[in-house]
Amino acid sequence: MNLKELFGKKGAKTVKNGIWREHPISSATLGICSALAISNKVENAIAMSAGVIFVLILTAIIISLLRKIIPSRVRIIIYMITIAAGVTIVDLVLKAYFPIISEAMGPYVPLIITNCIIMGRAEAFFVQNPTKLSLLDALANGLAYGYTLMAIAIFREIFAFGTLLGVRVTPAGWVDWVVLAAPAGAFFVLGTFLWVTRTLAGVEPPKKS
Amino acid sequence: MGETSLLSIFITALLIQNVALFYLLGMCPFVALSRSLTTAMGMGAAVIFVVTLTSSANWVIYQILEATGSQIIQYIVFIIVIAACVQLVEMIMERFFPALQASFGIFLPLITVNCTVLFISLKVTTVDGLSYIQTVVYSVSAAVGFWLAMIIVAAINEKLDLIGRVPKGLQGPGIIMVITGIIALAFMGFSGMV
Amino acid sequence: MIDKIKMIGFVLVFGIFWATALVAVDTMTGPRIEKYLLEKKRKKVLEALVIPYEKDSVEQVFTSNVKTEQIDGKEIFTAEDGSIAFEFAGPGSQGPMSGVIALSPGKDALKGIAIITQSETPGLGSRVLAADNLKNFRDKKVVPELAVVPAGTASAENEVDAITGATLTSNAIESLINKNVKATKTLIGQ
Numbered sequence: 360m361n362l363k364e365l366f367g368k369k370g371a372k373t374v375k376n377g378i379w380r381e382h383p384i385s386s387a388t389l390g391i392c393s394a395l396a397i398s399n400k401v402e403n404a405i406a407m408s409a410g411v412i413f414v415l416i417l418t419a420i421i422i423s424l425l426r427k428i429i430p431s432r433v434r435i436i437i438y439m440i441t442i443a444a445g446v447t448i449v450d451l452v453l454k455a456y457f458p459i460i461s462e463a464m465g466p467y468v469p470l471i472i473t474n475c476i477i478m479g480r481a482e483a484f485f486v487q488n489p490t491k492l493s494l495l496d497a498l499a500n501g502l503a504y505g506y507t508l509m510a511i512a513i514f515r516e517i518f519a520f521g522t523l524l525g526v527r528v529t530p531a532g533w534v535d536w537v538v539l540a541a542p543a544g545a546f547f548v549l550g551t552f553l554w555v556t557r558t559l560a561g562v563e564p565p566k567k568s
Numbered sequence: 569m570g571e572t573s574l575l576s577i578f579i580t581a582l583l584i585q586n587v588a589l590f591y592l593l594g595m596c597p598f599v600a601l602s603r604s605l606t607t608a609m610g611m612g613a614a615v616i617f618v619v620t621l622t623s624s625a626n627w628v629i630y631q632i633l634e635a636t637g638s639q640i641i642q643y644i645v646f647i648i649v650i651a652a653c654v655q656l657v658e659m660i661m662e663r664f665f666p667a668l669q670a671s672f673g674i675f676l677p678l679i680t681v682n683c684t685v686l687f688i689s690l691k692v693t694t695v696d697g698l699s700y701i702q703t704v705v706y707s708v709s710a711a712v713g714f715w716l717a718m719i720i721v722a723a724i725n726e727k728l729d730l731i732g733r734v735p736k737g738l739q740g741p742g743i744i745m746v747i748t749g750i751i752a753l754a755f756m757g758f759s760g761m762v
Numbered sequence: 763m764i765d766k767i768k769m770i771g772f773v774l775v776f777g778i779f780w781a782t783a784l785v786a787v788d789t790m791t792g793p794r795i796e797k798y799l800l801e802k803k804r805k806k807v808l809e810a811l812v813i814p815y816e817k818d819s820v821e822q823v824f825t826s827n828v829k830t831e832q833i834d835g836k837e838i839f840t841a842e843d844g845s846i847a848f849e850f851a852g853p854g855s856q857g858p859m860s861g862v863i864a865l866s867p868g869k870d871a872l873k874g875i876a877i878i879t880q881s882e883t884p885g886l887g888s889r890v891l892a893a894d895n896l897k898n899f900r901d902k903k904v905v906p907e908l909a910v911v912p913a914g915t916a917s918a919e920n921e922v923d924a925i926t927g928a929t930l931t932s933n934a935i936e937s938l939i940n941k942n943v944k945a946t947k948t949l950i951g952q
Contacts, residue, residue, distance in 0.1 A: 546746065
């Protein structure tokens with residue numbers, strides 16, 4: 360199945376961009392906060408990704424539908440209201456239907472509001488593009504964010520806790536690398552991840568300031 | 569945390585539960601602006617000011633929200649208040665301190681979407697339920713802690729730029745992550761202090 | 763001028779739309795959340811009182827075994843055998859801690875403890891507060907005071923072993939227990 364056939368030429372480019380070339384975390388270094396904070400257990404990473412994708416899609420739909428009538432000077436406020444409302448919904452749904460995960464993620468759920476990815480896409484894409492493309496962009500960026508979070512979380516959970524989604528996977532006698540459960544460990548794992556993906560995708564290092 | 573002393577709030581926020589190194593927040597600007605010491609200094613100062621202002625404002629507003637039972641719109645209201653405060657600060661600076669504005673300029677809008685600002689507003693209201701004075705102390709301490717982390721990492725990064733041979737893929741955000749990780753590890757040593 | 767009105771109007775309408783939508787979602791999820799929080803509290807009270815329960819029978823076990831009363835604004839839970847339980851909250855070593863303390867019918871020893879929230883160091887401090895370790899606190903005397911002593915040295919009836927490497931958390935829980943037990947005993951007039 361060719362991407363082009365599925366989504367049309369423009370759509371294919373949008374998807375490829377979102378997932379690899381302009382990956383939100385690797386190349387634009389957006390949305391790092393949660394990549395660090397929520398990535399120590401896979402189930403939290405899944406919940407966070409789901410939350411971010413939901414808000415991305417909601418924002419994509421609303422903003423692209425209203426893009427022709429949003430007064431330009433207040434567009435940022437409109438993004439904020441939409442995103443904040445979407446996140447409130449995610450927060451409530453988590454508290455009601457997945458209370459254990461909600462407690463584990465704690466104060467990081469409302470911080471989806473400040474996740475630069477969503478604001479960034481709203482301004483750079485949703486407000487200028489038709490709904491269908493915006494939805495694709497939202498999905499692509501969301502999934503890219505999701506797979507990164509999970510890659511880091513799988514690595515951290517296995518090495519720091521010895522489990523995967525709560526199921527013990529390391530052999531007995533394995534000593535957990537507890538440092539990876541701590542915030543400090545998150546930095547190391549993310550640093551390594553950035554190193555690998557940026558080298559592979561050929562991203563140019565930022566110029567010296 | 570009703571009886572926690574102000575001093576212990578200060579030390580905890582500064583060193584033990586450092587917003588950047590423990591809660592892992594504010595990373596977007598942290599990574600972007602830790603490349604040089606001067607930008608780190610500027611950003612840090614701006615953050616301290618904005619955080620204290622916004623959390624004070626949001627604290628007051630939260631009392632109103634609680635009194636009227638409308639906490640459901642808390643997130644929307646908080647983020648708009650933050651944006652408004654930042655706009656206000658920008659306008660005041662443009663009018664009265666134009667030179668300062670020129671050097672701070674780009675950092676201010678970045679701060680609006682800085683997770684630290686929203687986080688602190690939320691922490692002092694819903695998560696910890698602090699009093700007003702505690703809120704101010706906490707906000708200042710946390711912001712100073714953020715600043716502290718930034719300048720340490722920036723200083724190390726600058727040195728590394730001069731003498732190190734950082735692999736290409738690691739340059740920029742990658743090496744900042746590694747440096748920050750090491751500093752975070754170091755700060756973990758503070759956890760016995762309070 | 764018209765433009766300004768249009769702008770503000772747009773934002774207001776947009777804001778009101780979303781506020782209403784959120785109130786709707788809140789009404790739908792509210793009862794479920796409250797039910798969960800109530801059940802959670804009850805589980806902790808049962809845990810502290812060492813009354814066994816099944817996952818699905820919390821409400822039933824609670825209502826048939828525990829009586830709730832309000833004394834001076836504080837909820838006191840009394841079990842059939844006379845032991846009482848109450849919530850406590852205070853500073854831990856890394857952040858606020860809260861839970862339920864239960865006293866024996868004679869009010870001079872701990873029946874049990876359950877922790878609701880804590881933010882101690884994972885793998886170190888939090889081990890003191892793990893359910894398994896909390897069992898060590900059961901039946902320990904709180905008169906004159908509970909004492910958490912270096913690991914392996916507990917001998918008297920009011921001493922509990924600390925965990926090496928988790929001194930601060932051990933100290934925090936010790937002082938929280940003593941303080942809150944004293945306060946509650948004063949409250950109920952003992």
